[in-house]
Amino acid sequence: MHGFAGSRAGIKTILAVSPMSADGRHLTGDDALVFDGHANHPTPEGPRFYKRHGYYYIFAPAGGVATGWQPVLRAKSMYGPYEERIVLDQGKTAINGPHQGAWADTDTGEDWFLHFQDQGPYGRVVHLQPMSWKNDWPIIGEDPDGDGKGQPVLTHRKPAVKSKVPPLAMPPTSDEFSGSGLGLQWQWHANPQNYWAYLNSPQGYLRLYSVLLPENYRNLWQLPNLLLQKLPAETFTATTKLMFTSRVDGEKVGLMLMGLATPTFC
Incomplete structure (x- = not known):
């Protein structure tokens, strides 16, 4: 799964699936374009590919570094057709552009999402959000109105892990x-x-x-x-x-x- 950099490829805002050899060293077929974000999700990039409960999921940030949001696509086939949904945006918080991250699960069965926030001269600050599932769609952060689109949490407990919990650190x-x-x-x-x-x-x-x-x-x-x-x-x-x-x-x-x-x- 990959996107295209407009500055180098001359095209962008589309995602493609490419068949690969088992060792990941070369492609075994042509790209298949599976998503066009021009209408609702400009500049999707950095996609992540997952499979859960029979669905293929694509986590692909969109909307620009400082102003974007986190769409998720799902389909029963890796070649689509894909449904789309925004699962995380700024909402009513001060955390702008929450997107471009990765899903992580713990050894206790919890799900979490890592993403960044662009803070200009202070760089890109990494956030950790709780993540849950509803009707086979991920919900990231908190969802106060229950519409399935989360917003970042400002404070939250740390992930539960079986190993020794490390102390707070800066x-x-x-x-x-x-x-x-x-x-x-x-x-x-x-x-x-x-x-x-x-x-x-x-x-x-x-x-x-x-x-x-x-x-x-x-x-x-x-x-x-x-x-x-x-x-x-x-x-x-x-x-x-x-x-x-x-x-x-x-x-x-x-x-x-x-x-x-x-x-x-x-």
């Missing part, structure tokens, strides 16, 4: 550079190279090496060796300690806020 933000590697909160602007940084964990510091600017340098978007973290909250304070040793004229070091506009040095 994504890490601070890093004393005392471990064997960088914390998972860090990311490089491009695929990292070994000569960009040296982690001196016994002393608790990270040494960053200067890298020559590329030819035709225009701005920091072109630099791969930027060590970044996503913004952790709408308001926050960042504290760090730097020691700068310049070896040639023109070298610079600093903190910056990196975004779509010109990066801002702090």
Whole structure:
């Protein structure tokens, strides 16, 4: 099951089923177009294919990243014809564009749905929604009016699992550079190279090496060796300690806020 990227394929808003070999290495036949979303569900993408109780289901987000919703299609044959239904949208909540996720079930028989929310400069935040079934249609989140279309929950209990329940945790933000590697909160602007940084964990510091600017340098978007973290909250304070040793004229070091506009040095 796949969609089409308009920027590369020249077409979009349709979904196709392709027969594959058992090992998944090659196709064994032509695509079959099974869904056209132009009328009600523009730009379906990232489809997921499932089978339950004799139905084939396609979970395919639509409507755009920040403004979309979560349609589900079902049919008795993988080639259709498919019925369609919106099973999750923003509703009366502040969680915009809830879609583009995946169905997950636990070892205790519960169903859950993972999706993202586009929060602009704060990135795409992942949400976990409870999921149930009614008349072989999924209901995601809460359905206060009972129409089968859910909206995101703002608070909810954690999934029940047979294994030991992990404690509440928050994504890490601070890093004393005392471990064997960088914390998972860090990311490089491009695929990292070994000569960009040296982690001196016994002393608790990270040494960053200067890298020559590329030819035709225009701005920091072109630099791969930027060590970044996503913004952790709408308001926050960042504290760090730097020691700068310049070896040639023109070298610079600093903190910056990196975004779509010109990066801002702090």
